[in-house]
Amino acid sequence: MSTSPTRKELSHARIVDVAAKAIRRAGYRGVGVADIMKEAGLTHGGFYAHFDSRDALVVEAMTRAGEENIASLTEVIERRLAKGGTRFQALVETYLHEAHMTRTEDGCVIAALSSEMTRQEDVVLEEARRRVEKMVALVHSALPAGADESEAEVVTATMVGALQLARTLGGKAGSALLAQTRHALIDRHPLATRP
């Protein structure tokens, strides 16, 4: 029995949504409190009625972005599974898709932020660790039964690294790198062909 959200809860959710996109687009320090509030249709003065600090928002934004990623990947994997492909194939092809290279804002929060994670305050770093663990768990769930967690870690590292390098190179070079990585993971991976 969930009550309908209050006016404040709606605003809160809107701010977090905006921030979840902003940190992926511009990085941890790329967008200011005032800009986020403005994009959420509010003024910056009200910010501290919602969050103790900017970092508190960043933590919520990471959670939100990460959960979005997981939900979206899970959905795609299930849909693909219904069509007859393997889960692993669906995961790799979705994560290393061209659209993911271009659309950072809606993409993987880990790929968007990983090289900055160790430089954040403890609360933020802790949430970052949770995000990595969740992503590894998702990859694990897409591997055939019998694969262990460490296998999922390597696959995750490869996908995250490839997406970042592809984004940096951009254009055709980036697309080529993505294609090569898809190929290496799907066609050469010892577990990929098992159901």
Next chain:
Amino acid sequence: MSTSPTRKELSHARIVDVAAKAIRRAGYRGVGVADIMKEAGLTHGGFYAHFDSRDALVVEAMTRAGEENIASLTEVIERRLAKGGTRFQALVETYLHEAHMTRTEDGCVIAALSSEMTRQEDVVLEEARRRVEKMVALVHSALPAGADESEAEVVTATMVGALQLARTLGGKAGSALLAQTRHALIDRHPLATRP
């Protein structure tokens, strides 16, 4: 016939050296001009006699850091080759070594900055691309003859991604992820066992 460096050239090199460490430790925007100059034994006012802008320093710092990385990895690979191991093994074991996880400041400039690269000004992004290309070339040179560049791209992505995730997880979880990735690359890679 190289002349001995002028006083100014020595200062310039010192500033770039400091910045090359600073951007890897703290990120593109993590350390200010004043701090860098101070660490180089100077005051901030003299900065613009050396560089047109902060970004101009960042470009030189990336070049410096990247060249250091290449020189250091090349040396380790050659030394290991003399002892009888394969180049590829030496590369992977060095790059994915625990020391590299801890010591960001002296480590791979790509792993330290990759998720921020697409957000930089054009000059900086262009140098970032050059760094990625050089790293891929280095990895390529460590693969057995016959491997092509695209193979090197995938290995590079895997190593960069693994180092970042390991740093984020930290401690034992980070070490374990590194170990797993070394294992996956060295023992399972189709090209790894060829001379």
Next chain:
DNA sequence: TGTACATCAGTGAACGCGCGTTCACTGATGTAC
């Protein structure tokens, strides 16, 4: 149903701080004769 008041949610000005950049100036180094 209507009025009176309390609480809620958001406003907008202001503060303090850090940072990139500029600039007039100074002491050191190098050159001309």
Next chain:
DNA sequence: TGTACATCAGTGAACGCGCGTTCACTGATGTAC
């Protein structure tokens, strides 16, 4: 070798701007009776 002057390299104060945070205030929403 010594003096006079120009150039070089660096100093330190100041400017302007953006950003996180605070706070007194206001209009809207909800509650009591």
